[in-house]
Amino acid sequence: MTAVDTPTTSNVGTTKLRKEDAHLVTGRTQWTDNIQLTGMLHVAVVRSPMAHARVTKVDVSAALEQPGVVAAFSGADLADQWAGGLPCAWPVTEDMQSPTHLPIATDEVRHVGDAVAVVVADSRYGAADATEFIDVEYEPLTAVVDMEAALADGSPLTDTQLDTNRSFTWQKIDGDVDAAFGSAAHVVERRFINQRLIPTAIEPRAVVCAPPREHREYTMWSATQVPHILRLMLALTCGVPEHELRVIAPDVGGGFGSKLNVYAEEAICLVLAKRLGKPIKWTESRSEGYQATIHGRDQIQDVALAFNEDHTLRGMKVELHADMGAYLQLVTPGVPLLGAFMFNAIYKMDALSFTCHGVLTNKTPTDAYRGAGRPEATYAIERLMDEAANELGVEPFELRERNWIKHEEFPYTTVAGIEYDSGNYEAATAKAKELFDYDGLRAEQQRRREQGDKVQLGIGISTFTEMCGLAPSRVLGSLSYGAGGWEHASVRMLPSGKVEVITGTSPHGQGHVTSWSQIAADALGIPFEDIEVRHGDTAVAHKGMDTYGSRSLVVGGYAVQVACDKVVAKAKRVAAHLLEAAEDDLEFDAGTFQVKGSPDANTSMQDVALAIFAAHDYPEDMEPSLDSDATVDPENFSYPHGTHLCATEVDTETGAVTIRSYVAVDDVGTVINPQIVEGQVHGGLAQGIAQALYEEAVYDAEGQLKTGSLLDYFVPAAPDLPHFTTDRTETPATTNPLGVKGVGEAGTIASTPAVINAVVDALRPMGVNDVLMPASPQNVWNAIQAAAPADGGAA
Amino acid sequence: MTRVEMTVDGEPCEHEVEPRLLLVHYLRDVLEKTGTNIGCDTSNCGACTVHLDGRSVKSCTVLAVQADGSQVDTVEGLAGPSSDGDETDGWHPLQKAFHTEHGLQCGYCTPGMIMAAKDLLEENPDPDETEVREGLEGNLCRCTGYVNIVKAVRTAAAELREGASS
Numbered sequence: 001m002t003a004v005d006t007p008t009t010s011n012v013g014t015t016k017l018r019k020e021d022a023h024l025v026t027g028r029t030q031w032t033d034n035i036q037l038t039g040m041l042h043v044a045v046v047r048s049p050m051a052h053a054r055v056t057k058v059d060v061s062a063a064l065e066q067p068g069v070v071a072a073f074s075g076a077d078l079a080d081q082w083a084g085g086l087p088c089a090w091p092v093t094e095d096m097q098s099p100t101h102l103p104i105a106t107d108e109v110r111h112v113g114d115a116v117a118v119v120v121a122d123s124r125y126g127a128a129d130a131t132e133f134i135d136v137e138y139e140p141l142t143a144v145v146d147m148e149a150a151l152a153d154g155s156p157l158t159d160t161q162l163d164t165n166r167s168f169t170w171q172k173i174d175g176d177v178d179a180a181f182g183s184a185a186h187v188v189e190r191r192f193i194n195q196r197l198i199p200t201a202i203e204p205r206a207v208v209c210a211p212p213r214e215h216r217e218y219t220m221w222s223a224t225q226v227p228h229i230l231r232l233m234l235a236l237t238c239g240v241p242e243h244e245l246r247v248i249a250p251d252v253g254g255g256f257g258s259k260l261n262v263y264a265e266e267a268i269c270l271v272l273a274k275r276l277g278k279p280i281k282w283t284e285s286r287s288e289g290y291q292a293t294i295h296g297r298d299q300i301q302d303v304a305l306a307f308n309e310d311h312t313l314r315g316m317k318v319e320l321h322a323d324m325g326a327y328l329q330l331v332t333p334g335v336p337l338l339g340a341f342m343f344n345a346i347y348k349m350d351a352l353s354f355t356c357h358g359v360l361t362n363k364t365p366t367d368a369y370r371g372a373g374r375p376e377a378t379y380a381i382e383r384l385m386d387e388a389a390n391e392l393g394v395e396p397f398e399l400r401e402r403n404w405i406k407h408e409e410f411p412y413t414t415v416a417g418i419e420y421d422s423g424n425y426e427a428a429t430a431k432a433k434e435l436f437d438y439d440g441l442r443a444e445q446q447r448r449r450e451q452g453d454k455v456q457l458g459i460g461i462s463t464f465t466e467m468c469g470l471a472p473s474r475v476l477g478s479l480s481y482g483a484g485g486w487e488h489a490s491v492r493m494l495p496s497g498k499v500e501v502i503t504g505t506s507p508h509g510q511g512h513v514t515s516w517s518q519i520a521a522d523a524l525g526i527p528f529e530d531i532e533v534r535h536g537d538t539a540v541a542h543k544g545m546d547t548y549g550s551r552s553l554v555v556g557g558y559a560v561q562v563a564c565d566k567v568v569a570k571a572k573r574v575a576a577h578l579l580e581a582a583e584d585d586l587e588f589d590a591g592t593f594q595v596k597g598s599p600d601a602n603t604s605m606q607d608v609a610l611a612i613f614a615a616h617d618y619p620e621d622m623e624p625s626l627d628s629d630a631t632v633d634p635e636n637f638s639y640p641h642g643t644h645l646c647a648t649e650v651d652t653e654t655g656a657v658t659i660r661s662y663v664a665v666d667d668v669g670t671v672i673n674p675q676i677v678e679g680q681v682h683g684g685l686a687q688g689i690a691q692a693l694y695e696e697a698v699y700d701a702e703g704q705l706k707t708g709s710l711l712d713y714f715v716p717a718a719p720d721l722p723h724f725t726t727d728r729t730e731t732p733a734t735t736n737p738l739g740v741k742g743v744g745e746a747g748t749i750a751s752t753p754a755v756i757n758a759v760v761d762a763l764r765p766m767g768v769n770d771v772l773m774p775a776s777p778q779n780v781w782n783a784i785q786a787a788a789p790a791d792g793g794a795a
Numbered sequence: 796m797t798r799v800e801m802t803v804d805g806e807p808c809e810h811e812v813e814p815r816l817l818l819v820h821y822l823r824d825v826l827e828k829t830g831t832n833i834g835c836d837t838s839n840c841g842a843c844t845v846h847l848d849g850r851s852v853k854s855c856t857v858l859a860v861q862a863d864g865s866q867v868d869t870v871e872g873l874a875g876p877s878s879d880g881d882e883t884d885g886w887h888p889l890q891k892a893f894h895t896e897h898g899l900q901c902g903y904c905t906p907g908m909i910m911a912a913k914d915l916l917e918e919n920p921d922p923d924e925t926e927v928r929e930g931l932e933g934n935l936c937r938c939t940g941y942v943n944i945v946k947a948v949r950t951a952a953a954e955l956r957e958g959a960s961s
Contacts, residue, residue, distance in 0.1 A: 017894055022882060024902030025890040025909065027830020027870040034829035124824065125813070202834045202842060202937045203903040253832070253903030254937050286835035509901030509938050675897045679943060683900060686940035710839035710935075718928035718941040747940075 010590070011518035011528050012738075015675040018514045019533075020507075023251075030250040032206035032223045037279040040208070041070055043272060044127035045265065045282070046117040046134045047291060048109035051143035051362040051703025052158065055107050055116055055136065062133040063119050068126035071276060072119040072134060075104035081271045083239040086327070087262055089229075089482035090334035092358070096168040099159040099360065101327040103237075103264035103271075109138070110159055110326035111362050112705055113291025115264050120272060120280065143362040143703035147300060147321045150359050158326060158360040167324050167358035168333060172340045174415050175351030180315025184306035188388040194376045195773050196298035196323065196697040198290055198707070199369045200715050201508075203253020205293055206283040209269040217244045218273060222266055225255040226546035227506055229330070229483070231538050233262040238270045245270075249536035252508035256687070257368035258293050259508065260548045261330045265292070287709040295697055296369020298323035299336060301380045303343070305388055313403040315351035315415075318343045318380070324358050325365035331372075332365055333358050334481060338373030338467070341416045345381045346425055346465045346641060347403040352415045362703045368548060370687055371745045374466045375752060382462045382753035386760065387769060396757075397429065400463050411734070418467070420639045421734045423667065425463060428729045432643035432665040435725055441647055449765055457660070458648045458762025462754035465641035468742030469554030473633050485551070486633040488543040489559035491520065491567050493626040495613035497606030499524060499531045501563075504544020505556035506536045510744060511676040512552060516560050518672050519738070523564030525591020525605050543631065550640070550742030553672065558736045559632045566628035571608045574626070577619045578603055578611060638733045638741040642666035646754040650762035655781030657693060657759055659722040666746050667729045670739035674728075677743050681726050684747020690716050691748075692755035694774050714774075763787070799863040803828065804872025812859045818852075819843040821859035822869065830871040830906050834935070841934030844907035845869045851914035853907075853933070870906035873913075888954040889913055889947070898947030900938035908934050912948045920956055922949070 023029055048055075060072035085101040104115045117134045121127035142156035149155055150165040158165050181187060208221040218240055224230050227247040235242035252259065265282045272280045284292060300321040306314040322336035340354040371378075389396040405412045407424040414420060433439075438459070445457040470476075473484030488504040501520050505512055513533040521528040534540050545555075568588060575593035576583040579601050586593050593608070595601035603611075608626070611617070615624035647660040664681055671677050694714040698706040707713040732739030752773070759775045760768060767787035772779045796811040803826060810825055822828045822845070831854060834842035843854040846868040854867075877885030883894070889909045892898065899905040908931065915922065915930035922930060927945045936944060 018897070020902070021894045021899060024899055024905050025870075025886070025893050026874055027828075027906050029830065029832075029902065031829070031832065031903070033833070034823070036824075036827065124820070125815075200937055201901075201903075202840060202935060203832070203901065204834065252901065254901040256937070286837065286840070511900070679897045679900060679939060682940035682942045683938045684940075687937070709837045710835045711837045715839075715935050715937065717932045717935055718945065719925075719932050721941055723924065723945075724940065724942055 011521040012672050018511050020513050032221045033283045035208045040279040041120045042124045042127040043120050043282045044131050045115045046131045048114040050138050051112050052141040053109050053138035056139050057137040059135040063130040066130040068122040069130045070120045074117045075106040087233045088328035090331045092170050092333045093168040098328045103267040145703050147323050147359040158362050165360045167360050169357050171355045173353045177351040177353040180351040181306045185309040186307040189304040192301040192380050194297045194299040197296045197695050198697050199256045199258035201254035204284045204289050207266050207269045208281045209273040210279040211273045211277050217246050219246045221248045223252050224249050225259040228544040246539045249506050255508045256370040294367035295364050298366050299376050303380045313349045315349050318354045320356040325363045327365045329365045329367045332367045335373045339377035342374045342377035344415050349415050370748045375749045378464045378749045379753045386757045396461050422731045423641050424731045428665045428667050429643040432645050432663050436645040436663040455649050455651050456762040458758040460646040460754040460758025462644040462750045464750040465639050466749050467637040468550035469638040470549030470551045487555040487559045488631045489563040490629045491563040493609040499526050501533045502541045503535045505552040506546045515672045519560050520564050550744040553740050554638045554742045559630045562630035563628045567626050570626045574608050575603050636735040640668045640741040640746050644750040644754040646758040648758040655777035663725045665727045667731050668743040669733040669741035680743045681747045685751045688748040688751030692752045696774050797860050801862050801865050803867045814860050816859045818857040818859050818862050819854035831869045842904050842907040844910040851911050888951040892947040892951035896943050896947040898944045904936045916952050
């Protein structure tokens with residue numbers, strides 16, 4: 001391939017207002033639930049009210065008598081429709097225990113919300129009404145709710161078909177941990193609880209499936225992040241050949257990992273469309289979704305750090321109990337294992353032992369939620385660094401800086417065996433401290449401590465990194481993941497000089513259409529407005545690995561760049577032919593091919609596109625097309641990082657926490673669109689702060705979800721969150737040509753420990769060394785009471 | 796079934812509906828005005844916010860029969876006519892400001908957020924940051940962290956004030 005000149009950059013790095021917005025602000029949207037098709041039927045799902053039970057009877061006959069009802073099925077009625085259970089693509093160990101997960105349970109239900117029957121009617125309301133007429137009898141079984149009790153000898157089982165609740169134990173040991181801890185001068189140990197969360201994308205899930213009409217194919221619209229993965233997995237699960245299934249992700253209203261899955265209702269709609277020959281629609285209600293859509297986090301973390309006398313970090317031990325819930329969904333078991341590479345974070349150490357027990361319980365399955373394994377790891381290490389600083393009597397930044405990788409040490413191979421290509425923790429920290437007025441706030445804190453203010457000021461630090469750009473396929477293979485991590489893009493040069501970019505990523509709020517247009521505009525020298533980006537339809541974007549894990553720009557944007565480079569290389573040959581010049585004598589800049597030193601001898605990319613369409617005169621040894629495809633497989637992950645600082649006001653009498661200021665300085669490498677990047681950070685912060693202060697999915701001892709709707713599960717509204725001050729440093733990634741690192745999860749990963757460190761810091765003089773999340777007034781007040789001396793006098 | 800008549804985004808409409816039919820389902824499923832969204836079943840999220848006789852309501856908490864004889868306005872009726880080539884010309888200042896300030900990402904909460912903000916600005920044409928946050932507390936956004944929504948509402952407020960005084 002001919003080397004491609006570096007084009008003038010005019011789009012990348014500037015804020016371009018989003019192309020996505022016009023239909024969203026005017027209501028001309030295409031959410032899955034908007035779709036109405038001729039003859040469409042509505043399906044409603046009957047769900048188990050019990051966490052664990054034998055299903056002894058399902059009688060749908062009365063439902064069939066209800067007005068508008070077309071069909072009703074028990075799990076047994078449809079059992080022969082599934083080629084297998086719903087898939088888990090990440091068998092992390094050879095002996096991993098995975099409960100059989102039929103889309104509709106047959107004789108045993110394993111969590112509240114497990115499907116037991118479906119009813120199909122000619123209206124939304126009619127289907128919902130008819131569920132009341134399906135007679136299901138249950139014989140209760142003991143619900144397993146507590147992870148540690150679940151692993152004890154003689155524990156009741158979550159699934160009577162298994163002989164253990166231990167799905168797997170996975171271990172990775174790097175370096176000599178015994179030596180590190182055996183000779184350590186200081187060891188700091190803690191147990192942290194990373195509570196269960198409910199992702200709560202504002203668009204509930206929805207599915208429409210139409211049976212074949214003029215083509216042989218089924219068409220499914222789903223509110224999914226992963227149309228390509230979904231197509232393959234449904235083909236395997238439902239016995240519909242892959243080439244006879246088209247999956248479309250139309251407008252999708254957020255995901256955060258909750259739509260990175262293959263769900264029972266998607267399989268149900270496909271099978272019902274096949275069986276009934278009619279379009280089928282299902283839309284979840286929010287409360288239904290809280291039982292039937294994956295949850296996130298839910299780890300017990302036993303962690304320890306070993307230090308030398310001079311506070312140099314020697315090693316880390318991590319033992320996790322990770323709650324899988326009742327079934328292993330698409331990547332459930334793999335999520336906590338990402339922590340094996342992240343607990344060491346930005347710090348140098350000689351040894352790291354990581355053990356994860358994946359535990360089955362009778363709860364809604366967990367799976368990837370924004371950050372997926374990295375927020376949990378980051379929370380533990382950043383909390384633990386603050387605890388260590390306190391125990392060692394040093395300033396928390398001093399302890400961090402003593403141990404973090406210095407900017408001149410990159411590329412740096414971490415104790416976990418992965419190579420961080422670039423970063424500058426010193427620069428991000430310096431900028432954050434200045435924006436935050438760190439020294440000023442510390443001085444104020446000191447004054448208020450001395451004055452014994454009822455409301456104390458706390459300062460929380462989080463110096464984080466993450467691994468993004470999932471992922472090098474070879475690495476995924478070595479971790480037993482069922483697929484690769486490549487991404488695909490196509491560039492179609494239209495005769496009129498306009499361009500179609502087809503991407504395998506599947507955006508649902510991230511602004512890929514705009515950012516990919518910026519990349520292509522610069523690479524091709526075509527105006528931003530003349531580029532259309534198509535995605536999210538397996539018939540249009542035939543190849544893709546979809547959107548999750550902050551991968552889209554790092555891998556998908558990279559693919560767009562490579563495909564554009566191929567177009568330019570082809571166009572250059574055509575231009576040289578048309579200009580009767582040697583290819584090496586041509587320069588390409590801002591969409592123009594020009595013979596060096598002869599300004600008049602030039603042609604544009606658009607003219608070349610038209611010429612190759614006409615195909616009257618082009619080089620003999622090439623095809624008459626500039627269109628190009630690229631499938632790129634990243635050589636490494638990318639490693640965004642940053643320094644986040646949070647100041648909290650904590651009322652020591654009521655336990656109320658208010659965030660006074662929040663500064664986030666992120667380094668996500670090269671920035672394509674600053675406004676979009678800032679927006680991604682803001683949203684991430686909101687979700688990370690929400691874990692710290694507000695959100696928790698609570699189950700009672702019988703496995704009932706007590707936070708079963710938005711009435712009880714606290715998703716923060718505008719008054720519950722502060723203004724964020726955001727800024728950036730820019731250390732380009734060296735492992736992709738754009739220099740980008742990914743930004744979707746950064747805010748979520750960084751912010752949770754920053755907030756909790758601030759809350760604990762405020763209360764440190766009272767003897768408080770930890771606060772359970774969420775740091776609700778009650779949890780904070782309890783922590784204060786637990787730390788108070790017996791005479792009741794606070795320090 | 797009960798007969799309802801109302802004006803939706805300036806268009807008269809008339810249907811026989813079940814008395815239990817929610818206004819939001821009437822808009823979405825009967826009128827096929829799908830610009831207004833549903834995000835919950837407990838009236839917490841505000842995605843379905845529309846105006847009923849000029850005041851914002853969550854259309855999942857109103858029955859279609861309760862809106863009988865009323866004027867209903869949704870996000871779909873907000874934009875005015877635009878000049879050739881640039882549809883943003885006709886957009887309401889809130890629509891423009893959500894676009895320019897990046898006050899939306901996935902956009903699912905946006906119609907409700909804009910309709911709630913419109914009501915807020917009609918009551919308080921010059922809200923400060925706290926007043927915007929409190930005024931929108933009935934609307935949840937999961938993508939933006941609200942910072943740019945607050946900016947958008949205040950930007951639109953300034954434009955509306957300028958328009959009113961000129």
